[in-house]
Amino acid sequence: MKKLIIFAFIGLLAQLIDGSLGMAYGVTSSSLLLTFGIAPAVASASVHLAEVVTTAASGASHIKFGNVDKQTVYRLIIPGSIGAFLGATFLSNLPGDIAKPYISLFLLILGLYVLVRFLFNFRPSEEKKSLSLSRKQSIPLGLIAGFADATGGGGWGPIATPVLLSKKGISPRKVVGTVDTSEFAIAVSATLGFFISLGWEQVNWLWVGALMIGGIIAAPIAAWLVRKLHAQLMGVLVGGFIILVNARTLVTSWIDNEAAYPYVYAIIIVVWIISIIYAVNKVKSYKKQSNPNISA
Secondary structure (H helix, E strand, O other), X not given: OHHHHHHHHHHHHHHHHHHHHOOOHHHHHHHHHHHOOOOHHHHHHHHHHHHHHHHHHHHHHHHHOOOOOHHHHHHHHHHHHHHHHHHHHOHHHOOHHHHHHHHHHHHHHHHHHHHHHHHHOOOHHHOOOOOOOOHXXXXXXXXXXXXXXXXXXXXXXXXXXXXXXXXXXXXXXHHHHHHHHHHHHHHHHHHHHHHHHHOHHHOOHHHHHHHHHHHHHHHHHHHHHHHXXXXXXXXXXXXXXXXXXXXXXXXXXXOOOHHHHHHHHHHHHHHHHHHHHHHHHHHHHHHXXXXXXXXX
């Protein structure tokens, strides 16, 4: 019973982060399941099954709060679903650990770009109402992100979110809401692929149910937070989180000295906190300029 409560809390925390920043439900939940000795394919299958429900709740909440670009959702779900199904079907035969550090390095660079752009080059007037993702851009993005999501237990958000945010003038809340909403189709496709290759009996339904409950509770809270956060502050939060998540992969893959890990994470977190404080002050100055009656 205690384990189920822990899983429900992890599901809640993971969905709160995922729904607010556009990533981390799969990564957080998969990491937890792997610590309990579950095989990678079974852990990923369990997480994706839980995500079928949590992403539906998250997508409905984001749509309600106006955080979704529906055209981009439609363009991402078909290639994303194909990539997720293929990744789930061939997970056991793929050398995912070999490519993972290089993908993380690319995403970390994107995270740095997102962080710097929202810190120093953000202009509220430049923010676009739509994401303007073309079909030529959506097909490779959907295929790669969907494939990575199924093979790694989480990758749709960590790949799709920074790539979309790297486009100039993009609204962070629209990116997060769109990525979370489109993830429902990816979770369904990946789950089908896992069940075809693994079967239903491999899944621990109690653990999946606990993850679902936590995610359902957190989904509307996260969507409301996205609606309320200022675009610049949200861009900085997402950019810093992208750097932290991918730095972890690079550090564990390329640095043998485990004693150095805390120092690397500490440096990243300190820089991230300073960036957040800077962004908060910038947001306050924007509000003062638009309404001089607001006190600092």
